[in-house]
Amino acid sequence: MKKSMQELLSKNREKISEEAAEGIFQIDEEKIAEFIKEVGNYEIDYIPSGKIRKNLNTKYIGNEIYSFKEVESTNSVAKFLSRFGAKEGTIILSEIQTKGKGRRGKKWESPTGGIWLSIILKPDIEPSKAPIITLATGVAVAKTLRGMNIDARIKWPNDILINHKKVCGILTEANAKFSTVDYVIVGVGIDTRVDTNILADDLREKTTSIDNETPEEIEEYEIIANFLNEFEDVYELFKAGEFDEILYDWRRMSQTIGSYVEIKQPLGKVLRGTAVGINNQGALILELENGDLKKIISGECIIREG
Structure with missing residues (x-):
């Protein structure tokens, strides 16, 4: 997969440049070269994919993992890979995002010390069902943190809170045509060891990180694996149309309802x-x-x- 993906990137350099000019991918020529180099050498020391896989009990989520040192946005990388044959369940990780984004185009601070990942999904659904994937992802993150004895709560529609402070954001982007969905990219950003003092003034008081909320030291690869295990379970419910069960858990862990x-x-x-x-x-x-x-x-x- 690594070699074939590198070849695709190289062969489609001109196409990427055209799409970048149209604003589809914010990757200039220099970034494309870096991107090709990274994909050709994606197994780095940041979070070795082998350690993640050893803790996975999934069928397909996480079968392919690309771990980068730095990208503009894991969602942008995931969109690109989706167009060139990446399988459902492929994961893109990066130690740093230089242009991470939140909802409505807001910048998402993504320095060292966080888990920044995207999941490629290819569900057979109508576009109107895509928002449930965001809620399902929130359930998976909250369950993961609660498994660490952290009282995580979900804020509608896409944030996870600990003690009323944001620890995780979710960005779901669907590529839809008429009544079908080609692919869905789920971006997840979890502050694990982020130094909140370096954040902008308007974010500092509203943000926390996992190491601020628990004395337990848990490796990032364990958190990622536990999240992916939880995510596949809830995503399977989604694909089976079991929305009631997903929404039951969402309501049970909600910070929003009643507020x-x-x-x-x-x-x-x-x-x-x-x-x-x-x-x-x-x-x-x-x-x-x-x-x-x-x-x-x-x-x-x-x-x-x-």
Whole structure:
């Protein structure tokens, strides 16, 4: 796989450059050369894939693992590999992301000391079902951290909190055509040993890391393997259409439900009220201050004191 992928990268240099110019991939000529070199030498000391595999009990998630020293974004790498035959369950890891991104194009700080990974999925689903994958991923991360005796909570739609501080973000990107989905990329960023003091002022007080929350020392490869094990279990439920079981676990571990929240939507619209639940499509159900119920499909959720 390593050799064939390197050949694909080399042969498609011109195509990548064209797509980069169109903004599809933010990889310039210099980055392409670095990318080819990295893929040709992807087994590095950052997190050896062999150690991860020894702790996996999955059938297909993690069968292929690409571990990089540095990339702009693991999701961007995953998109590229998806276009050139990467199998479902392929994992992309990087020690550092220089242009990590969150929802709505926000920058995601990805320095040394975190787990930055993307998973390539190829589910046979309608595009409308893709948001459930984000919720399912949140369930997998929360279960992984709870397995470390950490009381992790899920904030709608894509954050994991410890003691009301963010420790993990999830970015799901689907490539859909009409009524079908070609592939889905699930990006996960977990702060394991990140020094929160180096973060921007607006992030520092709202962010934590695993080593700040538990005295136990757990190797990153163990956390990754445990997460991938949990993820395959919940993803299998998703593919089987067992949404109720996924949503049950999501509600059980939710920080959002029952909280007074503020939802920031596009064009500056802000809604406030009590989050009373989520529906089977993953939308948040908000009880507004006038008592009306509102279904929220997307937006930035901020938990406020009621």
